[in-house]
Amino acid sequence: xxxxxxxxxxxxxxxxxxxxxxxxxxxxxxxxxxxxTKEFINENLLVLGGGSNLLLTKNxxxxxxxxxxxxxxxxxxxxxxxxxxxxxxxxxxxxxxFCVKNNYGGLENLSLIPGNVGAAPMQNIGxxxxxxxDTFLYLEAFNIxxxxxxxxxxxDCQFGYRESIFKKELKNKFIILKVVFRLNKTPHQLNTNxxxxxxxxxxxxxxxxxxxxxxxxxxxxxxxxLPDPKKIxxxxxxxxxxxxxxxxxxxxxxxxxxxxxxxxxENEVKIAAGWLIEKAGxxxxxxxxxxxxxxxxxxxxxxGGANGSEIHELSNEIIADINLKFNIKLEKEVNII
Ligand code: EPU
Numbered sequence: 001x002x003x004x005x006x007x008x009x010x011x012x013x014x015x016x017x018x019x020x021x022x023x024x025x026x027x028x029x030x031x032x033x034x035x036x037t038k039e040f041i042n043e044n045l046l047v048l049g050g051g052s053n054l055l056l057t058k059n060x061x062x063x064x065x066x067x068x069x070x071x072x073x074x075x076x077x078x079x080x081x082x083x084x085x086x087x088x089x090x091x092x093x094x095x096x097x098f099c100v101k102n103n104y105g106g107l108e109n110l111s112l113i114p115g116n117v118g119a120a121p122m123q124n125i126g127x128x129x130x131x132x133x134d135t136f137l138y139l140e141a142f143n144i145x146x147x148x149x150x151x152x153x154x155x156d157c158q159f160g161y162r163e164s165i166f167k168k169e170l171k172n173k174f175i176i177l178k179v180v181f182r183l184n185k186t187p188h189q190l191n192t193n194x195x196x197x198x199x200x201x202x203x204x205x206x207x208x209x210x211x212x213x214x215x216x217x218x219x220x221x222x223x224x225x226l227p228d229p230k231k232i233x234x235x236x237x238x239x240x241x242x243x244x245x246x247x248x249x250x251x252x253x254x255x256x257x258x259x260x261x262x263x264x265x266e267n268e269v270k271i272a273a274g275w276l277i278e279k280a281g282x283x284x285x286x287x288x289x290x291x292x293x294x295x296x297x298x299x300x301x302x303x304g305g306a307n308g309s310e311i312h313e314l315s316n317e318i319i320a321d322i323n324l325k326f327n328i329k330l331e332k333e334v335n336i337i
Contacts, residue, residue, distance in 0.1 A: 001039060001063075010066065011051035012114050014233030015308040018059045019046070024066035026089070028142065028149065028177055031065075035147050039063045045144065046337065047175050049088060052115030053123060053235055054335040055315075057308040067118050069177055072098060077185075083137060085180045088118025092125075100215045105188035106135035106181070108215040109197070112222045114229050114236065118176040122166045123333070124159040128218055129194040133159035137182045141174035150174070161270075162240055162333055190214055196221050225296045233302030234293065238315055239273045239330045241298075252326065273330055274298040276322050287314065312336055 005022035008014060021039045025031040034040055044062035069087040072095065076083050082104055086095055092115050096107045109130035119125075120132050121139055138153045158165040166174060188211050192198055200217035201209050209217075227234050244252075249269040252259055256279070260272035277283060277297035284294035290306035291314070293299040300311055319330045 001034075001037060005064070007048075007051070007056060007060065007064065010048055010064075011054060011056055011235075012229035012233065013051075013055055013235050013308065013311070014229075014302050014304070015056040015306070015311075017056045017308065019064035020059070020061050021063040022066070023063065024068050026068045026070065028069075031142055031175065031177075032147065034065065035144075045172065049116035049119035050091065050114060052229065053119060053333070054337055055235060055238075055308050055311055056337050057312050058337075060337060065175065067116065067175065067177075069118075071178075075180065080185055081182050082185060083180055083182050085178055086117045087178055088116060088176045090117045092117055092120055096215070099183060100212055103186065103211065104183035105185070105190075105211045106130075106183040107132075108211040109191055109194075109218055111215040111218045117179050121157055121159075121164055121176060121179060123162045124157075124164050126162070128197050128221075129191045131159070132181075133157070135181045135183055137180040139176055139179045141176045144173055144175065149177070161243075226299060227293055227295075227301055232293075233304070233306070234299050235334045237273075237298040237333050238300045239277075239298055239318075240333045241270050241273045242328050242330055243268050243270050244328060245269075248327075271328065273322075276326055276328065276330075277318060280318075280321050280325050282318055282321070290314065292318075 002022040004018045006016055007019055008016040021043060023034050025034055040063055046060055046062045046064045048064055048066050068089040070089050071087040073085045074082060075085050093112050095117055096111050099107050109128040110125060113125055113127060121136060124131050124133050133154060136154050138151050140149055140151055143150050190209060192201060192209060192214060197217050200220055201213060206213050246267045246269055260275035262270045264270050274297045282292045283297040285292045289303045290311050291301060293301050300315060315332060322328055322330050
């Protein structure tokens with residue numbers, strides 16, 4: 001157990017605040033032992049995976065638990081599928097690369113997403129037409145109150161767009177320890193419908209793409225558009241893409257015929273928040289050492305040494321401005337601590 005520990009290394013936004021207490025664990029038994037300490041019993045808890053989806057705005061008055069459970073295990077396989085269990089502390093992208101290398105399909109569209117495996121189900125990470133709910137089988141998590149392991153099936157997790165039960169009713173009640181995926185063997189069902197992937201594969205002149213080609217295409221697109229958290233602090237998309245009614249959309253479209261959008265049901269349209277933020281003039285805006293990324297307006301960035309509460313203020317200004325200009329209320333995707 002450490003005291004007053006800097007969290008700079010533990011969050012991809014690279015915000016330098018202290019945790020009142022800090023402990024890491026590499027196994028269920030480790031965690032059970034930590035659970036007997038007075039700090040675990042008396043303090044608030046904050047569980048960190050890769051720290052890739054949070055903005056720290058002040059010193060953290062809590063016991064910060066760093067999940068370092070590693071290991072990839074094949075549980076069972078048949079001719080067409082394979083069930084793989086992964087420790088929550090494994091790096092997400094390295095796990096995806098392991099799957100691509102071994103020709104296990106289903107996660108290739110989710111290449112290069114920062115963070116750890118344990119955080120992935122929390123917000124049902126998604127990109128380029130795939131979400132983890134598409135391949136997720138179940139997870140095991142530690143019940144903080146009852147101090148026991150519990151399993152959650154795909155249905156139990158109540159996955160939605162960047163949502164799960166762990167962000168709602170069960171927020172702060174469980175610590176995810178391992179996640180099991182059911183992946184596909186050949187022939188793979190590729191998901192290359194997302195415009196950018198199609199374009200990239202055509203550009204590379206590939207006729208019969210493999211999961212490796214799709215993964216490479218995603219890596220190319222992400223590298224072009226999204227800042228590398230190792231170089232520029234960020235937490236990926238700061239806001240969710242808002243969903244509005246078709247009626248409201250049709251009104252907007254008459255005013256802004258080029259508005260980037262996707263029809264998600266008969267009556268609902270998802271609007272690209274990046275488009276709205278760019279249109280409102282925020283893209284690339286820099287205030288001292290932080291701002292809005294120049295290639296993807298959904299991403300707020302810390303160029304070094306920025307203060308989390310200032311970035312939080314900027315995000316609120318953007319929300320107010322988008323509300324004023326488009327009458328759409330953006331929601332944050334990132335957890336504000
Ligand atoms: N756009 C703009 N300006 C911008 C950014 C985007 O006009 O600054 C337009 C683009 O031209 C495009 C549309 O918006 O027409 C969509 O852009 P993009 O393909 O980059 O995707 P997104 O909707 O902005 C979402 C996810 C990303 C994910 C991509 C690809 C959310 C909140 N974000 O972004 O996820 O990588 O789709 O699937 O849903 C993340 O969650 O951290 C993340 C990066």
